[in-house]
Structures are given as C-alpha cells and as structure tokens.
Amino acid sequence: MEEIDRRIVTLLARDGRMSFTDLARETGLSVSAVHQRVRRLEKRGVVRGYAAIIDHDAVGLPLTAFVSIKPIDPAAPDDAPERLAHLSAIEACHSVAGDESYILKVRVASPVALEDLLQQIRASANVSTRTTVVLSTPYEHRAPELAPSEEAGEPEARQDGIA
Amino acid sequence: MEEIDRRIVTLLARDGRMSFTDLARETGLSVSAVHQRVRRLEKRGVVRGYAAIIDHDAVGLPLTAFVSIKPIDPAAPDDAPERLAHLSAIEACHSVAGDESYILKVRVASPVALEDLLQQIRASANVSTRTTVVLSTPYEHRAPELAPSEEAGEPEARQDGIA
DNA sequence: GGCGGTGCTGAATGGAATTCGGTCGTCATG
DNA sequence: CATGACGACCGAATTCCATTCAGCACCGCC
Incomplete structure (x- = not known):
C-alpha cells in the first residue's frame, strides 16, 4: 500500500462519510480513480466497514x-x-x-x-x-496518523533495522 | 429519544454509510422524515460523527x-x-x-x-x-443493542428545548 | 375554534455514486 | 524491438441519493 491509499484511509478514518468527490480533491485523483481505490481497500479488508460514532450517555449506556x-x-x-x-x-x-x-x-x-x-x-x-x-473519557476513537513511509502490514518489510 | 431514533442509531452504528433510502425502508418512514431525524440526532450530539473502521495490521500499526x-x-x-x-x-x-x-x-x-x-x-x-x-482482538467496535425501553440518558428534553 | 409547534409525506432538484469505454505506461515475453 | 497483458488512470453517461420545499395532520394550549 502506498501513499495515496494511506491518505485515503486516514481521511476516511476521520470522516467515514466523506464523498468520493472530496476524496478526489484531497488526493488529486479523479473521482473514479478514488472510487476504484476505496473499493479495493474495502475488498482487501484494509477498510473493514463504516460506523457512526454515538454518544453512549445519550442513548442510555452511560x-x-x-x-x-x-x-x-x-x-x-x-x-x-x-x-x-x-x-x-x-x-x-x-x-x-x-x-x-x-x-x-x-x-x-x-x-x-x-x-x-x-x-x-x-x-x-x-x-x-x-x-x-471508567469515570470519564477525555477522548476516544481518534484516527491514527499513518506514517508516510513503510509499506505497512501484511507482507514483509521493516526498515528500522532488521537486526 | 424514542423507538425510531433508537433504531436509526443502531443501524447507523452498524453501518455508518447506510443510505437514507435504506434507513427509511427499515424504519417505515419516508426518506425525508428519516433525514430530518438523523440531522437532529447529529445536532443533538447523539451521533457524534462517522468513521471508517480500519484494519490496523494492514496499515502498519499491528x-x-x-x-x-x-x-x-x-x-x-x-x-x-x-x-x-x-x-x-x-x-x-x-x-x-x-x-x-x-x-x-x-x-x-x-x-x-x-x-x-x-x-x-x-x-x-x-x-x-x-x-x-494486546495479543489478538477477537472482536472490537461492536454496535450496542439499545434497549427498547428507557428514555435514554440525558435530560434530552422534549421539544421546546432551549437548544 | 384558532394558533403555534412538531413530525410526517411526496415531489423536485442538484449533486454524488457507480459504471463503462478508452488511454497510457510498465513489464514480461517472443 | 514488437506485442500483448495488466494495472491505473481519466472523462462521460447513467442511475441513485441527499437535500430542500411545500403542504397536511396532529397535538397541546389559550
């Protein structure tokens, strides 16, 4: 996975409803290219789904x-x-x-x-x-910052010194 | 908050990208009625946002x-x-x-x-x-089951609310 | 009974999602 | 070096969806 995919994942982690149009603008790609990439990220399981973040206090689970x-x-x-x-x-x-x-x-x-x-x-x-x-939750569900390097995850690769 | 709102929240917690059309079908309301309710839930802060659920292994944070x-x-x-x-x-x-x-x-x-x-x-x-x-995560981010009773948490007030 | 507020419906519109055809560059192969 | 398969991209066409806007029904209240 490379740079653009990482950017897409970051953006979607922050706003799961961001439109493809906006993603395209942010990434400098065309709408259909972004669409293709998002689909692939979903299929590969990098993006496992989308969820609303709800206020548990407000729904009776405080x-x-x-x-x-x-x-x-x-x-x-x-x-x-x-x-x-x-x-x-x-x-x-x-x-x-x-x-x-x-x-x-x-x-x-x-x-x-x-x-x-x-x-x-x-x-x-x-x-x-x-x-x-838990007494209170200062923050939760913060989106990770995906480091610009790395080829992230699955396969091999490591760069911070193998030995 | 009552039944239908609770249902909407549950559905969105499970699939943050569900369309208003689908929400309408699930709740038996019209599209615009659902739209109105979702907007209100967002404004009240019951729905605090939307996020993609990402596979941390796949993005280099295993x-x-x-x-x-x-x-x-x-x-x-x-x-x-x-x-x-x-x-x-x-x-x-x-x-x-x-x-x-x-x-x-x-x-x-x-x-x-x-x-x-x-x-x-x-x-x-x-x-x-x-x-x-953490060695492994059997499951995470499961959507809560909102009990049908209750008036759920907050003073969330009737309708002539100040806010 | 009239009034304001609330929530609903259905239609209209603009914008977004999704699909499709076509182009370009890369790479492995003959 | 030609060629063909592959992968990624773009732009346009189509379909679908989000959002807005009347208009109506239902309170509770005076």
Whole structure:
C-alpha cells in the first residue's frame, strides 16, 4: 500500500462519510480513480466497514468499564470470546499478555446492570473478573496518523533495522 | 429519544454509510422524515460523527496496548489528557477508578515504537506507566443493542428545548 | 375554534455514486 | 524491438441519493 491509499484511509478514518468527490480533491485523483481505490481497500479488508460514532450517555449506556477476566480452570479450553459474544453489552474483547487473559470493554446502563453483566460473564465463560470503571473519557476513537513511509502490514518489510 | 431514533442509531452504528433510502425502508418512514431525524440526532450530539473502521495490521500499526498511568507527583494538577493529546498513537484516553488514574489505548508499529511511546508518555505527563500488550482482538467496535425501553440518558428534553 | 409547534409525506432538484469505454505506461515475453 | 497483458488512470453517461420545499395532520394550549 502506498501513499495515496494511506491518505485515503486516514481521511476516511476521520470522516467515514466523506464523498468520493472530496476524496478526489484531497488526493488529486479523479473521482473514479478514488472510487476504484476505496473499493479495493474495502475488498482487501484494509477498510473493514463504516460506523457512526454515538454518544453512549445519550442513548442510555452511560457506564463504561473494562473487565479483565481470568479462567477459573486454567486447563479448560480457552473459548471465552465465543462464549461471551452473545452479550451485546461487550463492545470489544482483547486477548492480552499478563496476569489476566482477556480485557473486555463493556457499556451498560447502570451499576446494577454492570453487576448483572459481570455475573453473566462469569457464568458464561467460567472466569473470574476484575473490573475497572471508567469515570470519564477525555477522548476516544481518534484516527491514527499513518506514517508516510513503510509499506505497512501484511507482507514483509521493516526498515528500522532488521537486526 | 424514542423507538425510531433508537433504531436509526443502531443501524447507523452498524453501518455508518447506510443510505437514507435504506434507513427509511427499515424504519417505515419516508426518506425525508428519516433525514430530518438523523440531522437532529447529529445536532443533538447523539451521533457524534462517522468513521471508517480500519484494519490496523494492514496499515502498519499491528501492535495494540493498554497503558495505565499514575501520576508521579499526586499533588500536581491532573491534566494528563491534554498533555498527551499530541501523541497520535494514543487512540483513546479514559479516566478510571482504581489504583491508576487513566487507561490509554495505543497503536504502534513495533515493540520499539511502543518503548519510544512509553517514554514520551512518561515525559509528557510526568507519570509512571503499566502496559498490557494486546495479543489478538477477537472482536472490537461492536454496535450496542439499545434497549427498547428507557428514555435514554440525558435530560434530552422534549421539544421546546432551549437548544 | 384558532394558533403555534412538531413530525410526517411526496415531489423536485442538484449533486454524488457507480459504471463503462478508452488511454497510457510498465513489464514480461517472443 | 514488437506485442500483448495488466494495472491505473481519466472523462462521460447513467442511475441513485441527499437535500430542500411545500403542504397536511396532529397535538397541546389559550
């Protein structure tokens, strides 16, 4: 992936509804060239989709928390993500290094709802939980700045010294 | 906020580029009615924007981590979010309850880049850091399921609202 | 019952998305 | 060196969508 694609991705990450016309102006390409590139980025999975960013306070889910989970039986097969997928309050699930095995990001309506969710998590995945409540969120969903160099990702390549 | 708005928000959270035509079909309203509602949701800040969801692996930022920070001088004014805002590798900053004061979500190109970022964080905000590296992400950015009841959060006020 | 506010519909218009044909440069091959 | 396949681009044509604009129905209120 090269420069122009990176620029397109950056722009779309910042404004997922930017028109092809505007993208064309920003990149100096024709509308159809940009269209072609965006389509390709989508097909390749570089752009995985588009989403509205919503204010969780305003939709009745004002309480955010991080829930770290640890299996109660370390010998059991680790399929926590699938076991938890049905809980729609879980926005994200990351497998992590460290003492615990996963960190979940959850959004709920109230402390009581959080309590209930934690029970469901423990029951569904047979894990213990450690919860960190979010008090406020100064910022979130910031678009990354894609470095101008690199050929980014997939294939080989590295430039900051192989050894 | 009531039923139809909640439905619109859910749909847009799932597909930020859904056309008004499709939204109209899904909600049973006319195109212009939906248009009006979406505009209002945007103006009220319920929908805060739109973003492309990108594959960080594919754009050269394959390493994600959570960085918990704690002020070195607890007496100093706590303006860490502003002090850190310039670091574009930081995707999100949450103020949290518990031992540490903030949790940052960061995306970098490599372990070396992470090391460098951590130094910048410590230097910029005068904090100590504790880092949890993400090994994989089973899922992320899942759209919430907005419960049908509730009058959802805010005082969002009837119609003769001041705003 | 009249009035203002709100939300809806349907039509009109301008602009954008998408498709298509054609051009150009690159590269591998004969 | 010719040639043909490929990939990327452009511009125009077409279709679709966003946005605007009346006009109407439904309150709640005086």
